[in-house]
Every structure is written in C-alpha cells, then in structure tokens.
Amino acid sequence: ACCSYRLRDALHPLWQSPLTIPGGTRQSPINIQWRDSVYDPFLKPLKISYDPTTCLHIWNNGYSFLVEFDDSADRSIIVGGPLENQYRLKQFHFHWGAVNDWGSEHTVDCKFYPAELHLVHWNAVEYPSFEEAVMEGNGLAVIGVFLKLGARHEGLQTLVDALPAVRHKDTVIEFDVFDPSCLLPSCPDYWTYAGSLTTPPLTESVTWIIKKRPIEVDEDQLEAFRTLLFSSHGEEERRMVDNFRPLQPLMDRTVRSSFR
Numbered sequence: 443a444c445c446s447y448r449l450r451d452a453l454h455p456l457w458q459s460p461l462t463i464p465g466g467t468r469q470s471p472i473n474i475q476w477r478d479s480v481y482d483p484f485l486k487p488l489k490i491s492y493d494p495t496t497c498l499h500i501w502n503n504g505y506s507f508l509v510e511f512d513d514s515a516d517r518s519i520i521v522g523g524p525l526e527n528q529y530r531l532k533q534f535h536f537h538w539g540a541v542n543d544w545g546s547e548h549t550v551d552c553k554f555y556p557a558e559l560h561l562v563h564w565n566a567v568e569y570p571s572f573e574e575a576v577m578e579g580n581g582l583a584v585i586g587v588f589l590k591l592g593a594r595h596e597g598l599q600t601l602v603d604a605l606p607a608v609r610h611k612d613t614v615i616e617f618d619v620f621d622p623s624c625l626l627p628s629c630p631d632y633w634t635y636a637g638s639l640t641t642p643p644l645t646e647s648v649t650w651i652i653k654k655r656p657i658e659v660d661e662d663q664l665e666a667f668r669t670l671l672f673s674s675h676g677e678e679e680r681r682m683v684d685n686f687r688p689l690q691p692l693m694d695r696t697v698r699s700s701f702r
C-alpha cells in the first residue's frame with residue numbers, strides 16, 4: 443500500500459496508542475484502492491432525512507469542532523445503503539491538515555484531500571444509547587465526505603462564521619438551525635467497509651459510508667478551520683491542524699462500491 447501505517451500510528455503525537463489495538467482487525471481510516479473495490483448490486487441507495495431544527499450547538503472538544511444534534515427521537519436519520527437498521531444523527535465534525543496537501547483521514551488511491559467531514563449516526567433500533575452503540579460491531583454508521591479546494595461553499599459558511607466563538611478547547615455556542623444535507627455531494631455513489639472510530643477508544647463499531655465525490659470549499663474556509671486551537675483558554679496556543687489518524691492496514695477486508 444502507500445505507507446508505513448503501523449509505525450506512523452505508534453509515533454503520531456495525537457494518538458499515543460499502542461502500536462496496534464489489541465486484536466484490531468478492522469481499524470480506520472484506510473486507503474481506498476478504487477480498482478480493488480467490489481461493486482455490490484445489492485447495496486441500496488442511502489436515504490437521508492435530517493430535520494434542521496434538531497441542531498443544538500457547536501463545540502470544540504480538543505480534537506475537532508463538533509455540531510451536535512438532538513438524538514432523543516428518530517428525527518434526523520439515515521437508512522438503506524449497507525445498513526440493516528435506521529441510524530440516528532448524533533453529531534458531525536471534520537478532520538483537516540495544516541496545508542492543503544493532506545488532512546483527510548481516508549485516502550483514494552493514496553490521494554489525500556485537504557479535509558474530511560464525518561456525519562456520525564448510531565443504531566437506536568438495537569441499542570438504548572450512543573454510549574452502548576459505540577461498543578457494538580453494528581452500533582455506528584459514519585458518512586465520510588471529502589472536501590476539495592474550489593468554490594466557496596455557502597452552506598459551510600454559516601458554520602465558518604461561528605468558529606471564532608469556539609476557538610478554544612471546551613468552548614461551546616448555541617447553533618439552533620442547520621441542515622447537514624447541504625454538506626453532501628449530489629452524487630449518490632459511495633464506498634462502504636467495516637471499520638472503527640478514528641480517535642480513542644478506536645472501537646470497531648463503525649459501518650463506514652464514504653462518498654465518492656467531494657464537496658468544494660474555498661481557501662478562506664479551510665483557513666478558518668486552522669484558526670481553531672487544541673488548547674484551552676489561558677494555555678499556550680496550539681493550532682488545531684493535522685487532526686487526522688494515520689492510515690491503518692486493510693487486513694482481511696473488502697471495500698464495496700455502490701456504483702460500477
């Protein structure tokens with residue numbers, strides 16, 4: 443493949459994790475080798491229905507900035523695709539680089555994008571809470587969307603305008619109407635594979651759904667992400683950049699595609 447992932451993971455500052463996760467056979471992120479992905483005609487279209495009024499707040503958790511949603515009922519859900527059940531939206535967040543040459547967690551044919559969006563959903567049909575779902579093999583479904591440098595993204599701008607208010611770790615602001623559907627590419631095509639959280643506890647509970655087409659954002663919008671801080675108020679400032687985990691081994695997994 444395209445890198446020495448094991449060593450990089452062990453040495454990567456953000457993830458002082460052991461060289462491998464004990465028994466880790468489905469870790470994320472991975473490189474998606476387009477020609478090795480297998481078209482699965484039984485994959486259904488992914489159905490997404492988000493209620494913009496379920497949006498609650500934006501906060502900086504010291505890893506990324508998250509937009510959190512009210513997941514106390516089935517109001518913002520996804521169903522179909524590779525999923526057996528419907529899954530509830532809990533939050534979305536991003537990963538990005540210090541420069542535009544890297545930043546995404548997944549790669550396609552070893553190509554990095556400057557950033558990657560993760561929309562995090564949990565299986566509320568089978569599990570009573572997100573915390574329990576995180577520990578189960580089919581507990582979570584995360585939609586990954588690549589960001590590429592291009593035209594300004596008007597929908598993203600409302601988020602970007604709020605970032606100065608959550609510059610420091612553990613700051614939060616109310617954010618009460620936002621439709622995350624505006625951050626999805628119009629093309630329905632995706633890859634899917636069985637993986638894990640990409641931050642501790644790295645639990646192997648995620649069905650990944652990676653959209654084939656990126657969305658476009660402009661340089662100023664990416665730069666706005668890079669003005670955030672890992673550090674809290676009063677601490678020495680540490681810019682929030684390169685908050686992506688190194689690539690993990692594919693091991694005995696196949697990436698399926700919803701398209702020929």
Ligand SMILES: NS(=O)(=O)c1ccc(C(=O)NCc2c(F)c(F)c(F)c(F)c2F)cc1
Nearest residue numbers: 560562572573576584638639640641642643
């Ligand atoms: N980059 S990603 O793979 O999309 C990813 C998605 C969600 C989380 C997360 O919810 N972490 C906090 C968190 C946990 F890691 C738990 F294990 C738990 F039980 C929680 F309740 C919880 F909020 C971490 C990484």
Ligand SMILES: [Zn+2]
Nearest residue numbers: 535537560640
């Ligand atoms: Zn993520």
